[in-house]
Amino acid sequence: MPKVSKEHKERRREQILDGARRCFARHGYEGATVARLEHEIGLSRGAIFNYFPSKDALFIELALEMSKRLTDVWLHDGFRAVLDAIVREDPDWLAVQLEATRRIRTDAEFRQLIERREEELKDVRAERLEQVRPKVREDVPVEDAAVFLSFVANGLALRHTMGDPLPDLDVIAQLVDEGVAPR
Amino acid sequence: MPKVSKEHKERRREQILDGARRCFARHGYEGATVARLEHEIGLSRGAIFNYFPSKDALFIELALEMSKRLTDVWLHDGFRAVLDAIVREDPDWLAVQLEATRRIRTDAEFRQLIERREEELKDVRAERLEQVRPKVREDVPVEDAAVFLSFVANGLALRHTMGDPLPDLDVIAQLVDEGVAPR
Numbered sequence: 320m321p322k323v324s325k326e327h328k329e330r331r332r333e334q335i336l337d338g339a340r341r342c343f344a345r346h347g348y349e350g351a352t353v354a355r356l357e358h359e360i361g362l363s364r365g366a367i368f369n370y371f372p373s374k375d376a377l378f379i380e381l382a383l384e385m386s387k388r389l390t391d392v393w394l395h396d397g398f399r400a401v402l403d404a405i406v407r408e409d410p411d412w413l414a415v416q417l418e419a420t421r422r423i424r425t426d427a428e429f430r431q432l433i434e435r436r437e438e439e440l441k442d443v444r445a446e447r448l449e450q451v452r453p454k455v456r457e458d459v460p461v462e463d464a465a466v467f468l469s470f471v472a473n474g475l476a477l478r479h480t481m482g483d484p485l486p487d488l489d490v491i492a493q494l495v496d497e498g499v500a501p502r
Numbered sequence: 503m504p505k506v507s508k509e510h511k512e513r514r515r516e517q518i519l520d521g522a523r524r525c526f527a528r529h530g531y532e533g534a535t536v537a538r539l540e541h542e543i544g545l546s547r548g549a550i551f552n553y554f555p556s557k558d559a560l561f562i563e564l565a566l567e568m569s570k571r572l573t574d575v576w577l578h579d580g581f582r583a584v585l586d587a588i589v590r591e592d593p594d595w596l597a598v599q600l601e602a603t604r605r606i607r608t609d610a611e612f613r614q615l616i617e618r619r620e621e622e623l624k625d626v627r628a629e630r631l632e633q634v635r636p637k638v639r640e641d642v643p644v645e646d647a648a649v650f651l652s653f654v655a656n657g658l659a660l661r662h663t664m665g666d667p668l669p670d671l672d673v674i675a676q677l678v679d680e681g682v683a684p685r
Contacts, residue, residue: 414604417660421597424665459673466669467677470657477600477656478649482607486649490642494650498677 335360335370336384339377344411348378348419379433382416383440389472394450398468398499399492405475406485414480456501464499471495518543518553519567522560527594531561531602562616565599566623572655577633581651581682582675588658589668597663639684647682654678 338360342351345359353364353374360367371377385408393401405413422429437444448461455464471491478485521543525534528542536547536557543550554560568591576584588596605612620627631644638647654674661668 410607411604417600417603420600420660420663421594424593424663430665459677460670463669463673464677466661467654467674470661470674471650471653472657473660474653474656477603477660478653480603480607482613486646487643490646491650491653494642494647494681496681498679498681 331362331366332370335362335367335377336381338362340381340409340412343378343381343415344409348415375429375432378419379429379436382419383436385416390447393468394447397492398471398495399488401468401472402475402488402492405472406479406488408476408479410480410482413476417477417480453501455499458502459499467499468495514545514549515553518545518550518560519564521545523564523592523595526561526564526598527592531598558612558615561602562612562619565602566619568599573630576651577630580675581654581678582671584651584655585658585671585675588655589662589671591659591662593663593665596659600660600663636684638682641685642682650682651678 339351339356342356342359346352346355351374356367356374356377357364367377371380389401389404392404423433424430448465451465452461455461475485475488475491522534522539525539525542529535529538534557539550539557539560540547550560554563572584572587575587606616607613631648634648635644638644658668658671658674
C-alpha cells in the first residue's frame with residue numbers, strides 16, 4: 320500500500336517538524352537536546368533521525384519551510400498578508416532563527432548543509448521567482464526585489480521578537496508596494 | 503580645570519565603548535566576562551563601572567550609540583549611505599545585537615533599563631523626527647516611515663551577519679526612496 324505509506328510518512332514528517340519547532344522555541348537551539356526533542360515530538364531519536372539526519376538538518380528544514388510558506392503567502396495573497404503571517408509566528412521561534420544567523424557565516428559545516436539544501440531547491444526557487452516577476456517593476460531585477468522584501472520581513476520579525484509596539488502594517492505594505500510594484 | 507576634565511571623561515567613555523564593542527563581538531554577550539572587558543578596554547572594573555553601572559548598561563549604550571550614529575548618517579547623507587555604513591559594521595557585533603533581541607521581550611530588568619534610557623532620550627528623538635519630516639511624504643506618519651527604514655536596515659544587518667551575498671544596494675535604496683520620499 321504505497322499510498323498509505325506515503326501519507327503516513329508525510330504525517331510523521333509534520334509531527335516531527337511541529338514538535339521540533341516548539342522545542343527550539345522553548346529551549347533555544349543549544350537547549351533543545353535530543354532528549355527534549357524526543358519528548359516534545361513524541362517519537363524516539365531513532366524515528367526522528369530516520370527523517371532528518373541531524374539536529375542541524377531538522378533546524379534548517381524548519382527555517383526553509385517557513386521561508387517557503389511566507390513566499391506562498393506573498394504569491395497568493397500579497398505582501399500585506401506576509402506581514403500578518405509574521406506577526407502570527409511565535410516570537411520565540413523567530414528569536415531562535417535570529418540567534419542562528421551568525422552560525423551561517425562562521426560554522427562551515429552548518430553553512431554547507433544549508434547550501435546543499437538550497438542547491439536541491441534551486442529549480443523550485445527559480446520557478447517561484449518567475450511567478451513573482453509580474454508583481455515587480457520591470458526595471459528592477461526580481462532577485463533584488465525579493466531580497467528587499469526579505470529585509471522588510473526580517474525587520475518586522477526582529478521587532479516582533481523584541482516585543483516592541485508594531486507600526487501600522489498597512490502603511491508598511493503601502494511603502495513596499497509603491498517601491499516594488501510595476502510602474 | 504573643568505574643561506580638561508570633561509575632555510578626559512569623554513575620551514575615557516569612548517575608550518570603554520570601543521573596547522566593550524570589540525569584546526562583545528569577539529566573545530558574545532555571555533562570553534564577555536568582566537575580566538575580558540577589563541582586558542579589552544585596558545581599564546579596571548572599577549574605572550569601567552564608574553562610567554557605566556553594569557554590563558547591561560554598557561551594552562545598551564553601545565546599541566543606542568549605533569542607532570544614533572546611523573540616524574545621523576541618514577540625516578546628513580541619505581539612506582543609501584546608511585546601507586553602506588551597516589555593511590562596514592563588524593558582522594560579529596551586529597550578531598551580538600541580534601542575539602539580544604529576545605531578551606528585550608523576555609527579561610523585564612533588561613527591558614526596563616532600555617526604556618529608562620529611551621525616556622531620557624525622548625526629547626532628542628522627537629527633535630530628530632522633526633528634522634526627518636521633510637524627507638518623508640506627507641501622507642505617511644514620520645514614525646511609521648522611520649520604523650520602515652529600520653526594518654530595511656535591520657534586514658541588511660541580518661544578511662551581513664549571515665555572510666550571504668549582498669544585493670545591489672543602489673537598487674535597495676531606490677526602492678526605499680520611491681516608497682518614502684515626498685511625492
